[in-house]
Amino acid sequence: MLRQVSGALARAGISLLAISALAFFIIASMPSDPVMIAIRAWNLPATEETIAAMRLEWGLDLPLPVRYLHWLGDFVVGDWGRSFRTGDPILAEFVWRLPISLTLGFCGLVLAIVLAIPLGFAAALHPRGIADRATRILSIGVQAVPSFWLGLVLLWVLGVQFKLIRPFANDWSSFAVPIALIAFHSLGILSRVYRRDLIGTTEQPHYRTALSKGLSRRQALWRHGHRAASYSLLAAVRSEAGWAIGSTATLEILFGLPGISQFLVQSMSARDYFVLQAYVMVIAVWMIVMNATITFAQRRLDPRAR
Amino acid sequence: MKPAAALLTAAFALLIAGGVWQPYDPDAIDMTARHAPASFAHLLGTDNLGRDLASRLMAGGWRTALVILSVGVIAFVGGGTLGTAAAMLGGWREALILRAAEMFIVVPTLIVALTVAALFGLTPLSAGLALGLAGIGPYALLAHSLTRRTLGLQFVQAAEALGVERLRLMTRHVLPTTLPLIFSYAGSQAGLSVVAYASLSFIGLGADPSVPDWGSMLYEYRIFIFDHPGLMIWPGVAIATITALLNWNFDPGEPLRPGSKRTTVRLSDV
Numbered sequence: 001m002l003r004q005v006s007g008a009l010a011r012a013g014i015s016l017l018a019i020s021a022l023a024f025f026i027i028a029s030m031p032s033d034p035v036m037i038a039i040r041a042w043n044l045p046a047t048e049e050t051i052a053a054m055r056l057e058w059g060l061d062l063p064l065p066v067r068y069l070h071w072l073g074d075f076v077v078g079d080w081g082r083s084f085r086t087g088d089p090i091l092a093e094f095v096w097r098l099p100i101s102l103t104l105g106f107c108g109l110v111l112a113i114v115l116a117i118p119l120g121f122a123a124a125l126h127p128r129g130i131a132d133r134a135t136r137i138l139s140i141g142v143q144a145v146p147s148f149w150l151g152l153v154l155l156w157v158l159g160v161q162f163k164l165i166r167p168f169a170n171d172w173s174s175f176a177v178p179i180a181l182i183a184f185h186s187l188g189i190l191s192r193v194y195r196r197d198l199i200g201t202t203e204q205p206h207y208r209t210a211l212s213k214g215l216s217r218r219q220a221l222w223r224h225g226h227r228a229a230s231y232s233l234l235a236a237v238r239s240e241a242g243w244a245i246g247s248t249a250t251l252e253i254l255f256g257l258p259g260i261s262q263f264l265v266q267s268m269s270a271r272d273y274f275v276l277q278a279y280v281m282v283i284a285v286w287m288i289v290m291n292a293t294i295t296f297a298q299r300r301l302d303p304r305a306r
Numbered sequence: 307m308k309p310a311a312a313l314l315t316a317a318f319a320l321l322i323a324g325g326v327w328q329p330y331d332p333d334a335i336d337m338t339a340r341h342a343p344a345s346f347a348h349l350l351g352t353d354n355l356g357r358d359l360a361s362r363l364m365a366g367g368w369r370t371a372l373v374i375l376s377v378g379v380i381a382f383v384g385g386g387t388l389g390t391a392a393a394m395l396g397g398w399r400e401a402l403i404l405r406a407a408e409m410f411i412v413v414p415t416l417i418v419a420l421t422v423a424a425l426f427g428l429t430p431l432s433a434g435l436a437l438g439l440a441g442i443g444p445y446a447l448l449a450h451s452l453t454r455r456t457l458g459l460q461f462v463q464a465a466e467a468l469g470v471e472r473l474r475l476m477t478r479h480v481l482p483t484t485l486p487l488i489f490s491y492a493g494s495q496a497g498l499s500v501v502a503y504a505s506l507s508f509i510g511l512g513a514d515p516s517v518p519d520w521g522s523m524l525y526e527y528r529i530f531i532f533d534h535p536g537l538m539i540w541p542g543v544a545i546a547t548i549t550a551l552l553n554w555n556f557d558p559g560e561p562l563r564p565g566s567k568r569t570t571v572r573l574s575d576v
Binding site for chain 2 (some may be wrong): 261
Protein backbone atom coordinates (compact mmCIF):
# COMPACT_ATOMS: atom_id res chain seq x y z
CA MET A 1 0.00 0.00 0.00
CA LEU A 2 2.70 2.44 1.08
CA ARG A 3 4.80 1.52 -1.92
CA GLN A 4 1.86 2.06 -4.25
CA VAL A 5 1.12 5.48 -2.74
CA SER A 6 4.73 6.62 -2.94
CA GLY A 7 4.98 5.31 -6.49
CA ALA A 8 1.85 7.22 -7.51
CA LEU A 9 3.19 10.35 -5.82
CA ALA A 10 6.50 10.04 -7.66
CA ARG A 11 4.75 9.63 -11.02
CA ALA A 12 2.52 12.62 -10.31
CA GLY A 13 5.57 14.68 -9.38
CA ILE A 14 7.39 13.75 -12.58
CA SER A 15 4.31 14.61 -14.66
CA LEU A 16 4.03 18.00 -12.97
CA LEU A 17 7.72 18.71 -13.53
CA ALA A 18 7.52 17.76 -17.20
CA ILE A 19 4.40 19.86 -17.78
CA SER A 20 5.85 22.86 -15.94
CA ALA A 21 9.14 22.68 -17.85
CA LEU A 22 7.37 22.39 -21.20
CA ALA A 23 5.05 25.29 -20.42
CA PHE A 24 7.94 27.40 -19.11
CA PHE A 25 10.14 26.91 -22.17
CA ILE A 26 7.33 27.56 -24.64
CA ILE A 27 6.24 30.70 -22.81
CA ALA A 28 9.82 31.93 -22.34
CA SER A 29 10.55 31.53 -26.04
CA MET A 30 7.79 33.99 -26.96
CA PRO A 31 9.12 37.00 -28.85
CA SER A 32 7.47 39.58 -26.58
CA ASP A 33 9.74 40.97 -23.85
CA PRO A 34 8.16 40.97 -20.37
CA VAL A 35 10.21 44.04 -19.40
CA MET A 36 8.70 46.13 -22.20
CA ILE A 37 5.20 44.88 -21.32
CA ALA A 38 5.72 45.81 -17.66
CA ILE A 39 7.08 49.24 -18.57
CA ARG A 40 4.05 49.93 -20.70
CA ALA A 41 1.64 48.51 -18.11
CA TRP A 42 3.09 50.48 -15.20
CA ASN A 43 3.94 53.65 -17.20
CA LEU A 44 7.62 53.51 -16.23
CA PRO A 45 10.21 55.62 -18.06
CA ALA A 46 11.74 53.40 -20.74
CA THR A 47 15.36 54.39 -20.04
CA GLU A 48 18.36 52.12 -20.42
CA GLU A 49 18.85 51.98 -16.65
CA THR A 50 15.27 50.94 -15.84
CA ILE A 51 15.35 48.22 -18.45
CA ALA A 52 18.72 46.94 -17.31
CA ALA A 53 17.66 47.03 -13.65
CA MET A 54 14.47 45.13 -14.35
CA ARG A 55 16.25 42.55 -16.48
CA LEU A 56 18.67 42.02 -13.62
CA GLU A 57 15.89 41.84 -11.02
CA TRP A 58 13.94 39.23 -12.98
CA GLY A 59 17.08 37.37 -13.94
CA LEU A 60 16.27 37.58 -17.65
CA ASP A 61 19.97 37.60 -18.59
CA LEU A 62 20.50 34.15 -17.10
CA PRO A 63 20.39 31.03 -19.30
CA LEU A 64 16.97 29.44 -19.70
CA PRO A 65 17.47 26.31 -17.53
CA VAL A 66 18.71 28.49 -14.65
CA ARG A 67 15.66 30.74 -15.02
CA TYR A 68 13.44 27.68 -14.94
CA LEU A 69 15.03 26.48 -11.70
CA HIS A 70 14.63 29.97 -10.19
CA TRP A 71 10.99 30.01 -11.22
CA LEU A 72 10.43 26.50 -9.87
CA GLY A 73 11.98 27.41 -6.52
CA ASP A 74 9.79 30.52 -6.23
CA PHE A 75 6.69 28.63 -7.37
CA VAL A 76 7.09 25.88 -4.79
CA VAL A 77 7.42 28.35 -1.89
CA GLY A 78 4.33 30.27 -3.10
CA ASP A 79 5.93 33.21 -4.90
CA TRP A 80 4.04 33.05 -8.20
CA GLY A 81 5.03 36.52 -9.36
CA ARG A 82 2.91 39.62 -9.77
CA SER A 83 0.23 40.33 -12.32
CA PHE A 84 1.22 43.09 -14.77
CA ARG A 85 -2.36 44.17 -15.01
CA THR A 86 -3.34 44.56 -11.36
CA GLY A 87 0.06 44.56 -9.63
CA ASP A 88 -1.26 42.04 -7.10
CA PRO A 89 0.46 38.75 -6.33
CA ILE A 90 -0.83 36.06 -8.72
CA LEU A 91 -1.10 33.50 -5.92
CA ALA A 92 -3.55 35.73 -4.03
CA GLU A 93 -5.72 36.06 -7.15
CA PHE A 94 -5.80 32.29 -7.60
CA VAL A 95 -6.55 31.65 -3.92
CA TRP A 96 -9.50 34.00 -4.16
CA ARG A 97 -10.80 32.71 -7.51
CA LEU A 98 -10.07 29.01 -7.31
CA PRO A 99 -13.01 28.13 -4.99
CA ILE A 100 -15.43 29.50 -7.60
CA SER A 101 -14.04 27.37 -10.43
CA LEU A 102 -13.70 24.30 -8.22
CA THR A 103 -17.25 24.68 -6.92
CA LEU A 104 -18.56 24.72 -10.47
CA GLY A 105 -16.60 21.70 -11.66
CA PHE A 106 -16.93 19.66 -8.48
CA CYS A 107 -20.65 20.30 -7.85
CA GLY A 108 -21.39 19.58 -11.51
CA LEU A 109 -19.58 16.23 -11.38
CA VAL A 110 -21.13 15.20 -8.05
CA LEU A 111 -24.61 16.12 -9.26
CA ALA A 112 -24.00 14.10 -12.43
CA ILE A 113 -22.92 11.02 -10.44
CA VAL A 114 -25.87 11.31 -8.05
CA LEU A 115 -28.32 11.48 -10.95
CA ALA A 116 -26.52 8.94 -13.15
CA ILE A 117 -26.90 6.07 -10.67
CA PRO A 118 -30.74 6.01 -10.44
CA LEU A 119 -31.13 6.86 -14.14
CA GLY A 120 -28.64 4.23 -15.27
CA PHE A 121 -30.20 1.71 -12.90
CA ALA A 122 -33.68 2.34 -14.27
CA ALA A 123 -32.31 2.10 -17.81
CA ALA A 124 -30.70 -1.28 -17.06
CA LEU A 125 -33.77 -2.60 -15.24
CA HIS A 126 -36.08 -1.79 -18.14
CA PRO A 127 -34.16 -1.96 -21.43
CA ARG A 128 -35.95 0.12 -24.07
CA GLY A 129 -37.90 1.84 -21.30
CA ILE A 130 -38.24 5.59 -20.86
CA ALA A 131 -35.03 5.98 -18.84
CA ASP A 132 -33.08 3.88 -21.34
CA ARG A 133 -34.21 5.93 -24.31
CA ALA A 134 -33.84 9.26 -22.51
CA THR A 135 -30.27 8.62 -21.40
CA ARG A 136 -29.35 7.35 -24.86
CA ILE A 137 -30.67 10.49 -26.55
CA LEU A 138 -29.00 12.61 -23.87
CA SER A 139 -25.61 10.96 -24.34
CA ILE A 140 -25.72 11.51 -28.09
CA GLY A 141 -27.20 14.99 -27.90
CA VAL A 142 -24.78 16.56 -25.45
CA GLN A 143 -21.82 15.60 -27.62
CA ALA A 144 -23.13 17.71 -30.46
CA VAL A 145 -24.27 20.78 -28.52
CA PRO A 146 -21.65 23.03 -26.90
CA SER A 147 -22.55 23.64 -23.27
CA PHE A 148 -22.16 27.41 -23.53
CA TRP A 149 -24.69 27.55 -26.35
CA LEU A 150 -27.07 25.38 -24.35
CA GLY A 151 -26.51 27.90 -21.55
CA LEU A 152 -27.45 30.77 -23.86
CA VAL A 153 -30.58 28.95 -24.98
CA LEU A 154 -31.47 28.21 -21.34
CA LEU A 155 -31.01 31.88 -20.46
CA TRP A 156 -33.30 32.79 -23.30
CA VAL A 157 -35.98 30.23 -22.39
CA LEU A 158 -35.89 30.66 -18.61
CA GLY A 159 -34.96 34.32 -18.51
CA VAL A 160 -36.66 35.92 -21.47
CA GLN A 161 -39.60 33.62 -22.19
CA PHE A 162 -40.63 32.53 -18.68
CA LYS A 163 -38.94 35.33 -16.70
CA LEU A 164 -37.82 32.87 -13.99
CA ILE A 165 -34.24 34.13 -13.78
CA ARG A 166 -32.51 37.38 -14.70
CA PRO A 167 -29.88 36.73 -17.39
CA PHE A 168 -26.35 38.10 -16.73
CA ALA A 169 -27.48 39.39 -13.31
CA ASN A 170 -24.81 37.67 -11.19
CA ASP A 171 -27.29 36.26 -8.71
CA TRP A 172 -27.84 32.66 -7.54
CA SER A 173 -28.84 31.56 -11.03
CA SER A 174 -25.42 32.35 -12.50
CA PHE A 175 -24.12 29.53 -10.28
CA ALA A 176 -27.04 27.14 -10.53
CA VAL A 177 -27.34 27.15 -14.33
CA PRO A 178 -23.64 26.41 -15.06
CA ILE A 179 -23.57 23.62 -12.46
CA ALA A 180 -26.69 22.13 -14.03
CA LEU A 181 -25.10 22.40 -17.49
CA ILE A 182 -21.91 20.63 -16.43
CA ALA A 183 -23.94 17.91 -14.69
CA PHE A 184 -26.22 17.57 -17.72
CA HIS A 185 -23.29 16.97 -20.07
CA SER A 186 -21.60 14.38 -17.87
CA LEU A 187 -24.90 12.73 -16.95
CA GLY A 188 -25.38 11.37 -20.47
CA ILE A 189 -22.06 9.52 -20.59
CA LEU A 190 -21.98 8.47 -16.93
CA SER A 191 -25.46 6.95 -16.93
CA ARG A 192 -24.72 5.00 -20.14
CA VAL A 193 -21.46 3.61 -18.76
CA TYR A 194 -23.19 2.60 -15.51
CA ARG A 195 -26.06 1.00 -17.42
CA ARG A 196 -23.73 -0.90 -19.73
CA ASP A 197 -21.96 -2.50 -16.80
CA LEU A 198 -25.21 -3.44 -15.07
CA ILE A 199 -26.39 -5.10 -18.29
CA GLY A 200 -23.08 -6.95 -18.32
CA THR A 201 -23.87 -8.29 -14.85
CA THR A 202 -27.23 -9.68 -15.97
CA GLU A 203 -25.35 -11.96 -18.37
CA GLN A 204 -23.25 -13.46 -15.54
CA PRO A 205 -23.98 -16.83 -13.90
CA HIS A 206 -23.90 -15.37 -10.37
CA TYR A 207 -26.74 -13.03 -11.28
CA ARG A 208 -28.86 -15.96 -12.39
CA THR A 209 -28.03 -17.73 -9.14
CA ALA A 210 -29.21 -14.69 -7.20
CA LEU A 211 -32.48 -14.69 -9.17
CA SER A 212 -33.02 -18.39 -8.50
CA LYS A 213 -32.46 -17.76 -4.77
CA GLY A 214 -35.62 -15.67 -4.96
CA LEU A 215 -34.28 -12.12 -5.22
CA SER A 216 -36.27 -9.77 -7.42
CA ARG A 217 -34.48 -8.40 -10.48
CA ARG A 218 -34.15 -5.02 -8.80
CA GLN A 219 -32.61 -6.51 -5.64
CA ALA A 220 -30.28 -8.83 -7.53
CA LEU A 221 -29.09 -6.07 -9.82
CA TRP A 222 -28.40 -3.73 -6.91
CA ARG A 223 -26.74 -6.31 -4.65
CA HIS A 224 -24.61 -7.93 -7.34
CA GLY A 225 -24.21 -5.35 -10.08
CA HIS A 226 -23.94 -1.94 -8.45
CA ARG A 227 -20.44 -2.34 -7.05
CA ALA A 228 -18.87 -3.45 -10.31
CA ALA A 229 -20.74 -0.80 -12.26
CA SER A 230 -19.58 1.90 -9.84
CA TYR A 231 -16.06 0.93 -10.74
CA SER A 232 -16.61 1.75 -14.43
CA LEU A 233 -18.60 4.82 -13.44
CA LEU A 234 -15.53 6.16 -11.63
CA ALA A 235 -13.34 5.43 -14.64
CA ALA A 236 -15.73 7.54 -16.72
CA VAL A 237 -15.69 10.31 -14.09
CA ARG A 238 -11.93 10.47 -14.51
CA SER A 239 -12.26 11.42 -18.16
CA GLU A 240 -15.16 13.77 -17.44
CA ALA A 241 -13.04 15.65 -14.87
CA GLY A 242 -10.86 17.10 -17.59
CA TRP A 243 -13.90 18.09 -19.55
CA ALA A 244 -15.53 19.73 -16.54
CA ILE A 245 -12.57 22.01 -15.88
CA GLY A 246 -12.30 22.94 -19.56
CA SER A 247 -15.97 23.71 -19.95
CA THR A 248 -16.03 25.83 -16.82
CA ALA A 249 -13.85 28.21 -18.84
CA THR A 250 -16.63 28.97 -21.35
CA LEU A 251 -19.31 28.99 -18.66
CA GLU A 252 -17.33 31.41 -16.49
CA ILE A 253 -17.13 33.77 -19.45
CA LEU A 254 -20.81 33.38 -20.33
CA PHE A 255 -22.13 33.85 -16.80
CA GLY A 256 -19.54 36.43 -15.74
CA LEU A 257 -18.25 34.34 -12.84
CA PRO A 258 -14.88 35.53 -11.46
CA GLY A 259 -13.15 32.14 -11.60
CA ILE A 260 -9.61 31.34 -12.69
CA SER A 261 -10.46 31.06 -16.38
CA GLN A 262 -11.95 34.54 -16.41
CA PHE A 263 -8.73 35.77 -14.76
CA LEU A 264 -6.72 34.05 -17.51
CA VAL A 265 -8.75 35.70 -20.27
CA GLN A 266 -8.40 39.13 -18.68
CA SER A 267 -4.67 38.58 -18.20
CA MET A 268 -4.09 37.37 -21.75
CA SER A 269 -5.29 40.63 -23.25
CA ALA A 270 -2.48 42.26 -21.19
CA ARG A 271 0.03 39.57 -22.34
CA ASP A 272 0.51 38.49 -18.73
CA TYR A 273 2.38 35.23 -19.26
CA PHE A 274 3.10 34.49 -15.60
CA VAL A 275 -0.64 34.04 -15.11
CA LEU A 276 -0.73 31.58 -18.00
CA GLN A 277 2.06 29.52 -16.46
CA ALA A 278 0.29 29.49 -13.08
CA TYR A 279 -2.99 28.53 -14.76
CA VAL A 280 -1.44 25.54 -16.52
CA MET A 281 0.06 24.38 -13.23
CA VAL A 282 -3.23 24.72 -11.33
CA ILE A 283 -5.09 22.70 -13.97
CA ALA A 284 -2.40 20.02 -14.01
CA VAL A 285 -2.59 19.73 -10.21
CA TRP A 286 -6.40 19.45 -10.38
CA MET A 287 -6.16 16.66 -12.96
CA ILE A 288 -3.52 14.77 -11.00
CA VAL A 289 -5.45 15.08 -7.73
CA MET A 290 -8.64 13.87 -9.46
CA ASN A 291 -6.76 10.94 -11.03
CA ALA A 292 -5.25 9.94 -7.69
CA THR A 293 -8.57 10.21 -5.83
CA ILE A 294 -10.39 8.10 -8.40
CA THR A 295 -7.65 5.49 -8.54
CA PHE A 296 -7.79 5.25 -4.74
CA ALA A 297 -11.59 4.94 -4.73
CA GLN A 298 -11.45 2.27 -7.45
CA ARG A 299 -8.95 0.30 -5.41
CA ARG A 300 -11.31 0.41 -2.43
CA LEU A 301 -14.14 -0.88 -4.63
CA ASP A 302 -12.15 -3.65 -6.26
CA PRO A 303 -8.96 -4.76 -4.49
CA ARG A 304 -8.04 -6.90 -7.49
CA ALA A 305 -7.39 -3.81 -9.60
CA ARG A 306 -3.76 -2.92 -9.87
CA MET B 307 -23.17 5.54 -49.96
CA LYS B 308 -24.95 5.47 -46.62
CA PRO B 309 -27.27 8.41 -45.90
CA ALA B 310 -25.08 9.67 -43.05
CA ALA B 311 -21.99 9.69 -45.26
CA ALA B 312 -23.87 11.40 -48.09
CA LEU B 313 -25.20 14.11 -45.77
CA LEU B 314 -21.76 14.63 -44.27
CA THR B 315 -20.17 14.95 -47.71
CA ALA B 316 -22.85 17.45 -48.68
CA ALA B 317 -22.29 19.43 -45.49
CA PHE B 318 -18.55 19.53 -46.13
CA ALA B 319 -19.08 20.67 -49.69
CA LEU B 320 -21.32 23.41 -48.31
CA LEU B 321 -18.68 24.48 -45.77
CA ILE B 322 -15.98 24.67 -48.44
CA ALA B 323 -18.28 26.45 -50.88
CA GLY B 324 -19.10 28.91 -48.10
CA GLY B 325 -15.43 29.82 -47.91
CA VAL B 326 -15.24 30.56 -51.62
CA TRP B 327 -18.41 32.54 -52.07
CA GLN B 328 -20.79 34.42 -49.78
CA PRO B 329 -23.79 36.49 -50.88
CA TYR B 330 -22.40 39.52 -49.04
CA ASP B 331 -19.02 40.50 -47.65
CA PRO B 332 -19.25 39.02 -44.12
CA ASP B 333 -17.58 42.13 -42.65
CA ALA B 334 -19.52 44.74 -44.63
CA ILE B 335 -21.22 47.04 -42.14
CA ASP B 336 -24.54 48.54 -43.24
CA MET B 337 -25.99 50.73 -40.51
CA THR B 338 -29.17 51.35 -42.52
CA ALA B 339 -30.05 47.63 -42.37
CA ARG B 340 -29.45 46.84 -38.68
CA HIS B 341 -31.35 43.85 -37.31
CA ALA B 342 -33.17 43.34 -40.60
CA PRO B 343 -35.60 40.40 -40.43
CA ALA B 344 -35.17 37.35 -42.63
CA SER B 345 -36.01 38.13 -46.26
CA PHE B 346 -34.93 37.13 -49.77
CA ALA B 347 -32.15 39.72 -49.66
CA HIS B 348 -30.91 38.52 -46.24
CA LEU B 349 -31.90 34.87 -45.77
CA LEU B 350 -31.23 34.84 -42.02
CA GLY B 351 -31.51 38.59 -41.45
CA THR B 352 -28.70 40.92 -40.37
CA ASP B 353 -26.93 41.55 -37.07
CA ASN B 354 -26.43 44.60 -34.88
CA LEU B 355 -24.10 46.22 -37.41
CA GLY B 356 -26.17 45.28 -40.45
CA ARG B 357 -23.85 42.46 -41.49
CA ASP B 358 -25.53 39.58 -43.34
CA LEU B 359 -25.89 36.68 -40.87
CA ALA B 360 -25.92 33.96 -43.54
CA SER B 361 -22.67 35.26 -45.06
CA ARG B 362 -21.03 35.36 -41.67
CA LEU B 363 -22.14 31.79 -40.94
CA MET B 364 -20.70 30.65 -44.28
CA ALA B 365 -17.36 32.34 -43.63
CA GLY B 366 -17.32 30.79 -40.16
CA GLY B 367 -18.07 27.39 -41.65
CA TRP B 368 -15.00 27.58 -43.86
CA ARG B 369 -12.85 28.42 -40.84
CA THR B 370 -14.39 25.49 -38.94
CA ALA B 371 -13.68 23.14 -41.85
CA LEU B 372 -10.03 24.25 -41.80
CA VAL B 373 -9.85 23.37 -38.10
CA ILE B 374 -11.41 19.94 -38.63
CA LEU B 375 -8.98 19.10 -41.43
CA SER B 376 -5.81 20.33 -39.72
CA VAL B 377 -6.68 18.65 -36.41
CA GLY B 378 -7.42 15.40 -38.20
CA VAL B 379 -4.26 15.39 -40.30
CA ILE B 380 -1.90 16.33 -37.44
CA ALA B 381 -3.35 13.96 -34.84
CA PHE B 382 -3.86 11.11 -37.32
CA VAL B 383 -0.37 11.25 -38.83
CA GLY B 384 1.48 12.15 -35.64
CA GLY B 385 -0.35 9.84 -33.24
CA GLY B 386 -0.60 6.99 -35.75
CA THR B 387 3.11 7.09 -36.50
CA LEU B 388 4.17 7.30 -32.87
CA GLY B 389 1.79 4.59 -31.66
CA THR B 390 2.58 2.18 -34.47
CA ALA B 391 6.30 2.80 -34.05
CA ALA B 392 6.03 2.15 -30.30
CA ALA B 393 4.31 -1.18 -30.84
CA MET B 394 6.70 -2.29 -33.60
CA LEU B 395 9.89 -1.21 -31.81
CA GLY B 396 9.08 -2.57 -28.36
CA GLY B 397 11.42 -2.40 -25.39
CA TRP B 398 12.45 0.86 -23.75
CA ARG B 399 11.48 2.94 -26.78
CA GLU B 400 7.93 1.65 -26.53
CA ALA B 401 7.81 2.46 -22.81
CA LEU B 402 9.21 5.94 -23.41
CA ILE B 403 6.67 6.82 -26.12
CA LEU B 404 3.78 5.48 -24.04
CA ARG B 405 4.84 7.35 -20.89
CA ALA B 406 5.17 10.57 -22.90
CA ALA B 407 1.74 10.06 -24.48
CA GLU B 408 0.17 9.38 -21.09
CA MET B 409 1.76 12.49 -19.65
CA PHE B 410 0.09 14.69 -22.22
CA ILE B 411 -3.31 13.21 -21.52
CA VAL B 412 -3.07 14.69 -18.03
CA VAL B 413 -3.73 18.21 -19.28
CA PRO B 414 -7.16 18.48 -20.95
CA THR B 415 -7.14 19.14 -24.70
CA LEU B 416 -9.04 22.38 -24.40
CA ILE B 417 -6.53 23.76 -21.89
CA VAL B 418 -3.60 22.94 -24.19
CA ALA B 419 -5.40 24.69 -27.02
CA LEU B 420 -6.22 27.61 -24.75
CA THR B 421 -2.53 27.97 -23.88
CA VAL B 422 -1.40 27.84 -27.49
CA ALA B 423 -4.12 30.28 -28.56
CA ALA B 424 -3.12 32.65 -25.77
CA LEU B 425 0.48 32.61 -26.97
CA PHE B 426 0.15 32.55 -30.74
CA GLY B 427 -3.22 34.20 -31.22
CA LEU B 428 -6.35 32.40 -32.35
CA THR B 429 -6.63 31.50 -36.04
CA PRO B 430 -8.12 28.32 -37.51
CA LEU B 431 -4.60 27.07 -38.20
CA SER B 432 -3.17 27.80 -34.74
CA ALA B 433 -6.23 26.22 -33.15
CA GLY B 434 -5.99 23.24 -35.48
CA LEU B 435 -2.30 22.86 -34.68
CA ALA B 436 -2.94 23.08 -30.93
CA LEU B 437 -5.90 20.70 -30.89
CA GLY B 438 -4.05 18.33 -33.21
CA LEU B 439 -0.89 18.29 -31.08
CA ALA B 440 -2.98 17.82 -27.95
CA GLY B 441 -4.67 14.88 -29.67
CA ILE B 442 -1.43 13.06 -30.49
CA GLY B 443 -1.33 11.46 -27.01
CA PRO B 444 -4.64 9.56 -27.21
CA TYR B 445 -4.10 8.70 -30.90
CA ALA B 446 -0.70 7.25 -30.10
CA LEU B 447 -2.13 5.12 -27.29
CA LEU B 448 -4.95 3.93 -29.55
CA ALA B 449 -2.62 3.14 -32.46
CA HIS B 450 -0.31 1.32 -30.09
CA SER B 451 -2.98 -0.92 -28.59
CA LEU B 452 -4.48 -1.66 -32.02
CA THR B 453 -1.08 -2.53 -33.46
CA ARG B 454 -0.23 -4.76 -30.52
CA ARG B 455 -3.50 -6.58 -30.93
CA THR B 456 -3.04 -6.98 -34.67
CA LEU B 457 0.48 -8.33 -34.16
CA GLY B 458 -1.06 -11.04 -32.00
CA LEU B 459 -3.53 -12.16 -34.69
CA GLN B 460 -2.87 -15.52 -36.30
CA PHE B 461 -2.48 -14.40 -39.90
CA VAL B 462 0.11 -11.82 -38.87
CA GLN B 463 2.00 -14.38 -36.82
CA ALA B 464 1.84 -16.77 -39.74
CA ALA B 465 3.34 -14.11 -42.01
CA GLU B 466 6.02 -13.45 -39.43
CA ALA B 467 6.81 -17.18 -39.21
CA LEU B 468 7.13 -17.27 -43.00
CA GLY B 469 9.94 -14.74 -42.63
CA VAL B 470 8.28 -11.55 -43.86
CA GLU B 471 10.48 -8.65 -42.81
CA ARG B 472 9.21 -6.07 -40.27
CA LEU B 473 8.67 -3.17 -42.65
CA ARG B 474 6.75 -5.27 -45.15
CA LEU B 475 4.79 -6.91 -42.35
CA MET B 476 3.75 -3.45 -41.24
CA THR B 477 2.74 -2.06 -44.63
CA ARG B 478 1.12 -5.28 -45.86
CA HIS B 479 -0.66 -6.63 -42.78
CA VAL B 480 -0.66 -4.28 -39.80
CA LEU B 481 -1.47 -0.87 -41.26
CA PRO B 482 -4.37 -2.07 -43.47
CA THR B 483 -5.97 -3.43 -40.30
CA THR B 484 -5.29 -0.54 -37.96
CA LEU B 485 -5.57 2.53 -40.20
CA PRO B 486 -9.33 2.28 -40.91
CA LEU B 487 -9.96 1.99 -37.16
CA ILE B 488 -7.75 4.98 -36.35
CA PHE B 489 -9.48 6.89 -39.13
CA SER B 490 -12.93 6.22 -37.73
CA TYR B 491 -11.63 7.34 -34.33
CA ALA B 492 -10.40 10.53 -36.02
CA GLY B 493 -13.88 11.05 -37.45
CA SER B 494 -15.54 10.65 -34.10
CA GLN B 495 -13.06 13.11 -32.60
CA ALA B 496 -13.73 15.69 -35.32
CA GLY B 497 -17.03 16.63 -33.70
CA LEU B 498 -15.16 17.37 -30.49
CA SER B 499 -12.75 19.65 -32.29
CA VAL B 500 -15.66 21.62 -33.79
CA VAL B 501 -17.01 22.21 -30.28
CA ALA B 502 -13.51 22.92 -28.93
CA TYR B 503 -12.84 25.53 -31.62
CA ALA B 504 -16.20 27.15 -30.94
CA SER B 505 -15.34 27.23 -27.23
CA LEU B 506 -11.94 28.80 -27.93
CA SER B 507 -13.34 31.50 -30.16
CA PHE B 508 -16.16 32.10 -27.65
CA ILE B 509 -13.57 32.64 -24.91
CA GLY B 510 -11.73 34.88 -27.34
CA LEU B 511 -8.45 35.47 -25.45
CA GLY B 512 -7.96 38.89 -26.92
CA ALA B 513 -8.50 37.69 -30.50
CA ASP B 514 -10.20 40.03 -32.94
CA PRO B 515 -13.89 39.66 -31.96
CA SER B 516 -15.19 40.81 -35.35
CA VAL B 517 -13.84 37.69 -37.11
CA PRO B 518 -16.82 35.58 -38.17
CA ASP B 519 -16.18 32.42 -36.15
CA TRP B 520 -19.23 30.57 -34.90
CA GLY B 521 -18.01 30.78 -31.31
CA SER B 522 -17.10 34.47 -31.40
CA MET B 523 -20.43 35.21 -33.05
CA LEU B 524 -22.16 33.56 -30.11
CA TYR B 525 -20.08 35.72 -27.77
CA GLU B 526 -20.86 38.88 -29.69
CA TYR B 527 -24.58 38.17 -30.07
CA ARG B 528 -25.23 36.92 -26.52
CA ILE B 529 -26.25 40.41 -25.36
CA PHE B 530 -29.08 40.57 -27.92
CA ILE B 531 -30.76 37.60 -26.24
CA PHE B 532 -33.71 39.80 -25.18
CA ASP B 533 -34.62 41.43 -28.48
CA HIS B 534 -33.02 39.35 -31.23
CA PRO B 535 -32.58 35.75 -30.03
CA GLY B 536 -32.32 34.54 -33.63
CA LEU B 537 -28.79 35.94 -33.82
CA MET B 538 -27.51 33.52 -31.20
CA ILE B 539 -29.67 30.59 -32.33
CA TRP B 540 -28.21 30.17 -35.84
CA PRO B 541 -24.49 29.82 -35.03
CA GLY B 542 -25.39 27.23 -32.38
CA VAL B 543 -27.55 25.32 -34.84
CA ALA B 544 -24.63 25.32 -37.29
CA ILE B 545 -22.23 23.90 -34.68
CA ALA B 546 -24.73 21.27 -33.53
CA THR B 547 -25.56 20.18 -37.09
CA ILE B 548 -21.97 19.67 -38.19
CA THR B 549 -21.03 17.92 -34.94
CA ALA B 550 -24.10 15.67 -34.98
CA LEU B 551 -23.42 14.69 -38.61
CA LEU B 552 -19.81 13.82 -37.80
CA ASN B 553 -20.80 11.80 -34.73
CA TRP B 554 -23.62 10.02 -36.55
CA ASN B 555 -21.28 9.03 -39.34
CA PHE B 556 -18.36 7.77 -37.30
CA ASP B 557 -19.72 6.77 -33.93
CA PRO B 558 -22.36 4.22 -32.93
CA GLY B 559 -23.32 6.69 -30.20
CA GLU B 560 -22.65 4.21 -27.43
CA PRO B 561 -19.40 4.11 -25.54
CA LEU B 562 -17.64 1.10 -27.04
CA ARG B 563 -17.76 -2.16 -25.12
CA PRO B 564 -14.55 -3.14 -23.42
CA GLY B 565 -12.86 -5.88 -25.40
CA SER B 566 -14.92 -5.19 -28.51
CA LYS B 567 -13.25 -5.77 -31.85
CA ARG B 568 -12.64 -2.11 -32.63
CA THR B 569 -10.58 -0.52 -29.88
CA THR B 570 -9.61 -0.75 -26.27
CA VAL B 571 -9.70 3.01 -25.83
CA ARG B 572 -13.15 4.42 -25.18
CA LEU B 573 -14.10 7.53 -27.06
CA SER B 574 -14.95 9.26 -23.80
CA ASP B 575 -11.40 8.78 -22.55
CA VAL B 576 -10.15 11.92 -24.22
